[in-house]
Amino acid sequence: MAADNPAANAAEQPEEAPGAPDAQAALAALADERIDHRFKGLPPDADGLTVGQLAAQRRNLFTGGFTTPVLALSAERLEHNLALMETYAERHGLAFAPHGKTSMAPQLFARQVERGAWGITLAVPHQVRVARAFGISRIFLANELVDAAALRMVAAELDADPSFRFICYVDSVRGVELMHAALSEAGASRPVDVVLELAAGDEARTGVRAEAECFEIANAVAGADTLRLVGVAGYEGEVPQATTEKVTAWLRRLSALAVELDKAGRFADLPEVVVSAGGSAWFDAVASVFAELPELSVPVLKLLRSGAYVSHDDGHYRNLTPFNRVPQEGALEPAFRLWAQVVSRPSAAQAFTNAGKRDAAYDLHLPEAQVVRRDGVERPATGITVTGLSDQHGWLRTEPEAELAVGDWLGMGLSHPCTVFDKWQLIPLVEADGTVTEYVRTFF
Amino acid sequence: MAADNPAANAAEQPEEAPGAPDAQAALAALADERIDHRFKGLPPDADGLTVGQLAAQRRNLFTGGFTTPVLALSAERLEHNLALMETYAERHGLAFAPHGKTSMAPQLFARQVERGAWGITLAVPHQVRVARAFGISRIFLANELVDAAALRMVAAELDADPSFRFICYVDSVRGVELMHAALSEAGASRPVDVVLELAAGDEARTGVRAEAECFEIANAVAGADTLRLVGVAGYEGEVPQATTEKVTAWLRRLSALAVELDKAGRFADLPEVVVSAGGSAWFDAVASVFAELPELSVPVLKLLRSGAYVSHDDGHYRNLTPFNRVPQEGALEPAFRLWAQVVSRPSAAQAFTNAGKRDAAYDLHLPEAQVVRRDGVERPATGITVTGLSDQHGWLRTEPEAELAVGDWLGMGLSHPCTVFDKWQLIPLVEADGTVTEYVRTFF
Numbered sequence: 001m002a003a004d005n006p007a008a009n010a011a012e013q014p015e016e017a018p019g020a021p022d023a024q025a026a027l028a029a030l031a032d033e034r035i036d037h038r039f040k041g042l043p044p045d046a047d048g049l050t051v052g053q054l055a056a057q058r059r060n061l062f063t064g065g066f067t068t069p070v071l072a073l074s075a076e077r078l079e080h081n082l083a084l085m086e087t088y089a090e091r092h093g094l095a096f097a098p099h100g101k102t103s104m105a106p107q108l109f110a111r112q113v114e115r116g117a118w119g120i121t122l123a124v125p126h127q128v129r130v131a132r133a134f135g136i137s138r139i140f141l142a143n144e145l146v147d148a149a150a151l152r153m154v155a156a157e158l159d160a161d162p163s164f165r166f167i168c169y170v171d172s173v174r175g176v177e178l179m180h181a182a183l184s185e186a187g188a189s190r191p192v193d194v195v196l197e198l199a200a201g202d203e204a205r206t207g208v209r210a211e212a213e214c215f216e217i218a219n220a221v222a223g224a225d226t227l228r229l230v231g232v233a234g235y236e237g238e239v240p241q242a243t244t245e246k247v248t249a250w251l252r253r254l255s256a257l258a259v260e261l262d263k264a265g266r267f268a269d270l271p272e273v274v275v276s277a278g279g280s281a282w283f284d285a286v287a288s289v290f291a292e293l294p295e296l297s298v299p300v301l302k303l304l305r306s307g308a309y310v311s312h313d314d315g316h317y318r319n320l321t322p323f324n325r326v327p328q329e330g331a332l333e334p335a336f337r338l339w340a341q342v343v344s345r346p347s348a349a350q351a352f353t354n355a356g357k358r359d360a361a362y363d364l365h366l367p368e369a370q371v372v373r374r375d376g377v378e379r380p381a382t383g384i385t386v387t388g389l390s391d392q393h394g395w396l397r398t399e400p401e402a403e404l405a406v407g408d409w410l411g412m413g414l415s416h417p418c419t420v421f422d423k424w425q426l427i428p429l430v431e432a433d434g435t436v437t438e439y440v441r442t443f444f
Numbered sequence: 445m446a447a448d449n450p451a452a453n454a455a456e457q458p459e460e461a462p463g464a465p466d467a468q469a470a471l472a473a474l475a476d477e478r479i480d481h482r483f484k485g486l487p488p489d490a491d492g493l494t495v496g497q498l499a500a501q502r503r504n505l506f507t508g509g510f511t512t513p514v515l516a517l518s519a520e521r522l523e524h525n526l527a528l529m530e531t532y533a534e535r536h537g538l539a540f541a542p543h544g545k546t547s548m549a550p551q552l553f554a555r556q557v558e559r560g561a562w563g564i565t566l567a568v569p570h571q572v573r574v575a576r577a578f579g580i581s582r583i584f585l586a587n588e589l590v591d592a593a594a595l596r597m598v599a600a601e602l603d604a605d606p607s608f609r610f611i612c613y614v615d616s617v618r619g620v621e622l623m624h625a626a627l628s629e630a631g632a633s634r635p636v637d638v639v640l641e642l643a644a645g646d647e648a649r650t651g652v653r654a655e656a657e658c659f660e661i662a663n664a665v666a667g668a669d670t671l672r673l674v675g676v677a678g679y680e681g682e683v684p685q686a687t688t689e690k691v692t693a694w695l696r697r698l699s700a701l702a703v704e705l706d707k708a709g710r711f712a713d714l715p716e717v718v719v720s721a722g723g724s725a726w727f728d729a730v731a732s733v734f735a736e737l738p739e740l741s742v743p744v745l746k747l748l749r750s751g752a753y754v755s756h757d758d759g760h761y762r763n764l765t766p767f768n769r770v771p772q773e774g775a776l777e778p779a780f781r782l783w784a785q786v787v788s789r790p791s792a793a794q795a796f797t798n799a800g801k802r803d804a805a806y807d808l809h810l811p812e813a814q815v816v817r818r819d820g821v822e823r824p825a826t827g828i829t830v831t832g833l834s835d836q837h838g839w840l841r842t843e844p845e846a847e848l849a850v851g852d853w854l855g856m857g858l859s860h861p862c863t864v865f866d867k868w869q870l871i872p873l874v875e876a877d878g879t880v881t882e883y884v885r886t887f888f
Contacts, residue, residue, distance in 0.1 A: 037577040038887055040570035044597035047573075065593045067569050101802075101836055123836035125511050125799055126484035129491075133481040143798065143836065144787035146851050149509045153488035171788050174850045199790055204787035205837060206796045341589035344615050344650035346643060352650045354587065358545075358866055358888060363801060370651055391862045392545060392567035392587065393649060406618045407590050418835045422802055422867075423888075443482055444802060444867075 019160040023135025027110055030441050031055070039072030039426040042439075047277065051426070060434040061339070062373060068341040069355035070319055072422070072430040073311065075437055077335035078108075084330045085309045086115040088414065090286035091329075097121040097140045099279070099307025103421045105442045106134035119165065121305040125150030130443045132157055132164075133427050141168035142233065144173050144197070144206060148182035155188035162190075165275060167230060169197040171208045176220040176227065183226035185317050191228040195274055196261075198254050202240040207234055211257055218266055229266060231274030231301075232258045236282045244325075247282045251289035262296040276303035284322035304320060308417045311335040315365040315415020334413055336420055338367060340394055342408045351384075351404050353394035355412075359423055365415035369396065372410040381410060403438060464605045471554055474878075474885050475499070479879030485868040486883075495883050496869070504878040505783070506817060512785040512853065513799035515864070516874040517755065519881055521779035528774045529753045530559040534600035535773075536731035541565040541584045543723075543751025546580025547865045549886045551753055561611065565749040567596030574887045576601055576608075584720065585612035586677065586749060588641070588650060590619050592626035599632035609720060611674060613641040615652045620664040620671065627670035635672040636667060639718055640705075642698050644682040651678055655701055662710055673710060675718030675745070676702045680726045688769075691726045695733035706740040720747035728766035752861045755779040759809040759859020778857055782811060782862055784838055786852045795828075795848050797838035799856075803867055806833050809859035812839065817853040825854060 031052030035042055043065030046054045059065065061072055089096040095118040100109055106209045109120050109131060119138025120131050125147060131139055132443045145151065145168045157164055170176055175192075183192060196214045199207030208214050214232075221229040234254050236247045273296055278286040283306050290302040308317050312332035323331045340355030360367045366389065369381035383399030394412075398404055414420045421427075422444045429438040475496030477485055487509030490498045503509065533540040537748040539562040544553055553564050553575060563582025564575050569591060575583055584881055589595065589612045601608055615619055620638075627636060640658045643651030652658050658676075665673040676697050680691045702719045711717045717740055723728040727750050734746040752761050756776035767775050784799030804811045810833065813825035827843030837855075842848055858864045865871075868886045 029769065037570075037573040040568075040888070044569075044573060044593060065596075067591050067594045069568070124484075124513070125480075125488075129481040130490060144850070146787055147511050147785055147798075149488060150511045152509075153511075156488075171790060172850050175787070178851045202791070203794065205834065205839070207790060209790050274506070341591055344592055345618070345644070346615060346651060346653050354591075357807060357863060363806065363818075378698070390649065395649070404586070406616050407622045419801060425888075444484070444869075 004222045004267060005155050014345055020137065020163050021132055021135040021161070023110065023134060027106060028177050030107065033441070034334075040424070041066055041068070041176040041428075042426065043067070054424050055436070055438050057151060058435050061409070061428060061430050061436055062376065062409070062434050064436065066428070068339055069340050069353070069359045069428055071359070071424045072337050072339060074333075074335040074337070074425050075429045075431045076192050077308065077312075077333040078429065081309050081312055081335060082111055082115050084332060085306065088283070088329060089304055090116065092291065094287060094290065094304040095304050096304050097138070098310065099123075099142070099305050100131060101127055103306035103420065103442060104130060104444050105440050106130065107440050109134060109136055112310070118301070118303065121307065125153065125407060128154065128277055137163050138165040139167070140303065140305065140383040141166070142235070144169050144171055144247060148179040148185070151179060151182040154192060155183055155186040158188065158190045158192070165193070167193040167195060169206070169233060170194045170217055170221065171197045171199075171206055172219055173220045176217060176224055180224035185261065188226050194231040195231040196229070196257070197278065198234040198257055200234055200236055200250055201240045203402050204238040204240060205235070211260070212365070214257060214261070215264070231267070231276070232261065233274065233276035235279060236277050236286065237279035241343055242282070244285055246283045248289055251277060251285060255289060255293050258296065258300075259294060267296065267298055272299045272300050272301045274301045274303055278304040278306050280306045280308035280317055281320040282322060284326050289436070311417040311420065313415050313417055313420075314413025316370050320425050336346040336414050336417070337370070338412045338414055339409050340412065342404060342406050342410060345404065347396055348400070352394040352400055353362060353396065353410055354392065354427035355394045356389045358392055360389060360394070360412070361416045363419050367394065367412035367414050369410055370413050371411040373411065374405070374407070381440050383411070386412065448888055464581065464607050464832055465576055465579040467554065469701050470578045471550060474551065477885070484868070485510055485512070485872075486870065487511070493864065498880050499880070502879050502881060504872050505872060505880055506820065506853070506878050510872070510879065513797070513803045514783050515803070515868045515871055516781050516783060517871050517884060518779040518781070519873045519875045520700065520775075521756075521777040522873065525753050525756055525776050525779060526555055526559050528776060529750065532727070532773060533748055534560065536735065538731060538746050538748040540748050541582070542754065543567075543586070543749050544575060545571055546751035546862050547754055547886060548574060549865065549884050551884050553578060554582055556754070559775045562745070562747065565751065569597065572598065581607050582609040583611070584747065584749065585610070586612050586679070588619050588701055590622040591822040592629070595623060595626040595636070596630040598636060599627055599630040602632065602636070605830065608700060609637070611637040611639060613650070613677065614638045614652055614661055614665065615641045616784045617644075617661055617664045619798050620661060621669060624668035624670050632670050635670055637674040639675040639677040639720065640673070640701070641769065642676060642678040642701055644678055644680055644694055645684045648682040648684060649679070655697070655704070658701060658705070659708070662705065674714060675711070675719035675720070676705065677718065679723060680721050680730065681723035684727070688729055691729045692733055695721060695729060697732055698836050699737050702740065702744075703738060704881050711740065711742055714742050715742045716745045718745045718747055720749060722748040722750050723750035724761055725764040726766060728770050755861040755864065757859050757861050757864075758812050758857025761861070780858050780861070781814070782856045782858055783853050784847060786850050786854060789848065792844070793842055795840040795842055797840065798836065799838045800833045800836040802836055804838070804856070804860050805858050805860045805863035807860055811838065811856035813854055814857050817855065818849070818850060818851070828854070830856065
């Protein structure tokens with residue numbers, strides 16, 4: 001990493017400070033949890049083992065007593081995706097705070113940080129509690145935060161741990177007032193860092209609609225000694241009818257806002273300014289526009305927040321990933337496979353599995369039938385289509401060429417990592433030969 | 445209860461047997477769990493308290509430090525719904541095995557059993573593990589079960605606890621063969637009770653399509669000493685383009701199948717025959733048709749399985765509940781309210797909350813804005829409509845008359861209890877004045 005790249009410098013993690021949560025101890029404790037009724041899909045005969053003991057047995061997903069439905073996360077593909085985005089961010093001079101809301105898995109947060117992530121992005125205060133319990137020292141809350149109880153919690157964390165860095169959005173004077181009131185009442189001793197959120201369009205979710213308002217809000221922040229304005233941010237994924245041109249135009253507005261605020265002296269006392277964007281559909285445009293950002297009066301932390309890459313998918317992000325536009329920079333690999341069992345085959349044209357809305361994402365696309373396993377042999381799921389999900393059943397349409405029987409396991413690809421992870425609390429990490437090497441705990 | 449009503453007699457719970465899980469101890473242990481990052485919405489300053497200690501503090505949902513979003517379950521409405529369906533089943537001579545997949549909350553299972561439920565219906569083996577961990581002694585698995593590992597678990601439970609009653613579906617000869625092979629290999633000493641599932645129509649989910657096939661499958665069961673055929677069942681909720689007439693016609697087919705099997709001597713050696721149907725949209729038709737069931741050679745356990753009544757809802761089941769057709773028999777009350785905070789109000793026509801797909805059901809309807817709270821005052825959410833959900837945001841359209849500001853709490857009604865419960869692991873039970881008296885733990 002170039003020494004003159006502030007983003008890369010920022011990616012070095014601070015020393016552990018007194019008052020900081022003990023990340024290693026918290027992660028290690030996950031291996032001491034007991035396997036029991038809390039965790040679906042795991043082998044009933046593993047009841048009472050610790051997670052670490054079960055992992056040490058290196059059971060096979062298909063022969064080790066796992067029950068269906070069970071979600072598998074590919075160990076090799078996960079590793080590939082983690083490495084690819086580390087390289088991507090580094091190549092483009094971007095600091096990286098992958099969105100943790102996707103997985104809410106502290107073990108994955110730790111691997112992201114080990115691979116150079118500046119910190120973790122989150123969406124709501126509960127997620128901040130999870131990340132703090134596992135020692136994440138830099139949190140970018142990509143949302144407004146006006147909840148007094150949550151602000152007390154954040155203030156207490158900041159007070160207890162001088163190494164903790166926390167940044168959240170502001171998009172209204174009223175929001176600034178509510179934050180200031182709550183933090184003043186909490187007796188916060190360190191100011192909370194905030195960035196102005198610029199909306200991605202006139203009807204495009206949260207964020208200030210017009211740049212002029214940003215200066216009003218910046219004034220309000222300047223008047224609140226509990227807050228410190230440290231930059232600008234937004235989410236290009238909400239640009240209406242997005243195209244590269246429209247997204248690029250909006251990102252240039254965001255950059256220009258940073259430049260204007262800097263010219264107005266709003267960042268004069270800072271060690272660095274934060275400029276942040278980047279979901280999982282347009283990080284190529286973010287990289288391009290942030291590369292053009294002119295020098296400001298202080299160094300700039302260009303912060304990318306993409307989160308879905310960690311598992312990638314077989315639907316939404318397969319279609320939308322920027323790597324489709326820049327294949328020379330690599331390709332993400334879908335790392336989830338949901339295994340369900342065929343429990344009913346009532347006609348030549350229909351079959352039903354035991355995986356439904358409780359197990360699979362269904363908000364953007366239905367699962368995709370990929371492979372069928374019977375007696376240890378895996379073959380393509382030719383002629384099999386998932387046509388619907390009940391709460392606990394999957395509906396399959398089968399063409400005449402589909403060979404499918406009661407008892408078969410069906411392996412499915414899924415769409416939208418955020419609504420896959422949130423249906424599973426302990427996810428087997430599975431090598432290509434079926435060996436389960438680890439279990440990934442989520443907290444939703 | 446009339447002494448000659450086998451369903452009512454069956455509702456008396458068996459004595460606890462050696463080998464039976466200790467239900468009271470398991471439920472009591474829930475109060476010893478620690479409040480921590482696992483449970484969203486709870487007060488950050490309650491971290492480290494036990495659930496029992498927090499409940500004893502009787503905090504107020506609105507002033508007690510809870511963070512948004514937070515889901516509240518009305519204590520009074522829950523109690524009302526539990527009582528109403530107990531009365532309903534009793535009045536109609538039905539045994540009741542409410543579908544536990546809805547809540548997956550052992551505390552609610554226990555209250556259902558206290559109120560006379562015969563047992564609990566479930567959908568997949570993982571749910572059986574949860575129910576068994578909390579001492580449920582009668583389980584009706586309303587699904588086929590052909591998973592060898594899960595059948596080993598069931599066989600072990602049956603062997604360890606002579607008081608455990610377990611029934612599941614069969615709908616294919618191959619399914620029977622797979623069950624028999626798995627149970628034989630497991631060395632099961634008690635046969636598994638099965639009921640023939642009759643499909644609700646030619647394309648209507650699992651179940652045998654034609655009665656003639658049922659006799660073939662019954663023959664297969666008769667040839668497997670690990671299985672015992674104890675009746676018939678189905679799910680009228682899948683009748684295509686359902687009307688009272690169509691549902692009634694299908695229920696009569698189900699009854700006639702029971703009669704035919706009985707005439708053929710298939711139930712001769714049983715203490716009772718099971719005839720089961722009944723989701724949450726047609727239990728009036730189930731009650732009517734089951735009342736007409738002629739006497740069989742052995743007593744009949746008429747088993748109703750409705751599950752969504754426990755919380756009811758403000759959408760799907762508000763529209764579909766049979767009580768709309770029989771108001772003289774009572775009315776269920778929607779018991780959930782999701783509280784979110786307005787975090788952004790970027791224009792006169794839009795606002796955004798911090799509750800999204802991670803917090804609210806979205807599979808059948810969007811949440812319904814009901815009330816707004818500010819400074820302890822609650823008023824109707826006039827002119828406010830939820831128009832969409834992101835993963836962690838709610839989108840609101842506001843009419844000119846809507847008075848809504850950043851910081852306000854928005855109380856929302858939800859549609860489809862099954863996809864509400866599954867987003868919350870510890871749900872405050874809240875009295876009308878906001879006092880939280882208990883926390884309901886779910887296991888998904």
